[in-house]
Amino acid sequence: MLKGKRFAIVGFGTMGRAIATGLLRSGKVEAGQLRATARTRATAERISEGVGIACGTDNAAAVKDADIVLLCVKPKDVVKALEALKARGALAHAPLVVSIAAGVSTPTLEAAAGAAVPVLRAMPNTPCHIGKGMTVVSKGTHADDGHVGIAREIFTPLGRFVELEEKHMDTVTGLSASGPAFIYIIIEALADGGVMRGLPRGVAIELAAQMTMGAAEMILQTGKHPAALKDDVTTPAGCTIAGILALEDGKIRSVLARGVETAARVAGELGK
Ligand SMILES: NC(=O)c1ccc[n+]([C@@H]2O[C@H](COP(=O)([O-])OP(=O)(O)OC[C@H]3O[C@@H](n4cnc5c(N)ncnc54)[C@H](OP(=O)(O)O)[C@@H]3O)[C@@H](O)[C@H]2O)c1
Structure with a gap:
């Protein structure tokens, strides 16, 4: 599906680079098919x-021959970039435009693109x-299942892929896009507990990170509810339930849930 397709990656920062690297690593796309801009x-x-990868600063030159445009600039720059492309006629051939900007809705993107x-x-x-990402896609009014299929081809080499309705996208941003930062803090805090008990810092971080990865894989591979897996670890009158009660005293559930809720709300304000 991606064979021979020409890509323009508009904005080549953290995420533009991650997508390009994943595409090239997958072998589905060759470097010659990609043009980037900064x-x-x-x-x-x-x-x-x-x-x-060929990279310049002229967005219109990169986009005018592209079949697929990956918009990877900051949310505040997305509409301006699309409007400038439209004004220069670079979108006249109606390429597929995929925006990864937080908080910028498909109606806003469509209005700017034409x-x-x-x-x-x-x-x-x-x-x-590292190929362990989570990507969620929603389609605008002029996009169809074929376009979603192209996005699936692009993002599957980078990790998991799910299609959802537009109304969920800010929530997705607060959960799976902001989420890695939340988990890094949790891993660091868990490691602090190990350090407090005398573990060397590096070992404590390795234990916490590998444990987090294993627990996440248990959920994804077994399909079991996290509560059932938690029950498997908690022996009656044991150490794990004692630790869980300490976490519950600190309101860990509502703190984390409110973190996602807050990030989702702020995500919805980014594109305005
Ligand atoms: N970081 C995340 O975790 C994450 C996750 C999901 C989605 N996103 C979304 O991904 C997008 C990019 O985020 P990022 O973290 O990759 O940002 P970033 O590292 O700051 O990269 C932005 C890139 O855009 C370039 N740029 C800025 N204005 C441009 C323009 N008018 N035309 C062409 N290129 C332009 C910058 O070029 P210079 O280097 O020359 O300034 C830079 O290469 C954002 O919209 C964000 O919401 C980010």
Whole structure:
């Protein structure tokens, strides 16, 4: 599906790079199919030399021949970039536009891109860098299942892929896109507990990180509810239930749930 398709990656920062790396690693796309753009010539030169992808600062030049445009600029820059592309006629051939910007809705993207342009809103996360990402996609009014299929091909090499309705995208942003930062804090805090008990810092972090990965894999591979898996670890009158009660005293559940809720609310304000 991606064979021979030409990509323009507009904005080549953390996420643009993660997507390009994943595409190339998957073998579904060759470097010659990718063109990237950055705001500054310094970034563009660094990418051209370091990553081996043609990169410039002229968005319209990169987009006018592209079949697929991956918009990877900051939310505040998305509408301006699309409007500038439209004004220069670079979207006249109606390429598929996939925006990964937090908080910028598909109606906003469609209004900026012009009537006939098929638009998808995608929300990946930074673990896409190592093929362990989570990407959720919702489609705009001019996009169809074929376009979602193309997005699936693009993002599956980077991790898991789910399609949801637009109304869920800010929540997705607060959960799976902001979520890695929440988990890093949890891992660091768990490691602190080990350090307090005398473990060397590096060992404590390794134990906490591997344990977190294993617990997550248990949920994904067994399909069991997290509560059932938690019950498997908690021997009556044992140490784990004692630790859980200490966590519950600290309101760990509502603290984490409110963290997601707050991040989702702020995500919805980013594109305004
Ligand atoms: N980071 C995450 O965890 C994450 C997760 C999911 C989604 N996202 C979304 O991904 C998008 C990019 O985030 P990021 O973390 O990758 O940002 P970033 O690292 O700051 O990268 C932004 C890139 O956009 C370039 N740029 C800025 N204005 C441009 C323009 N007008 N035309 C072309 N390129 C332009 C910048 O070029 P210069 O380097 O030359 O300034 C830079 O390469 C955001 O919309 C964010 O909401 C991020």
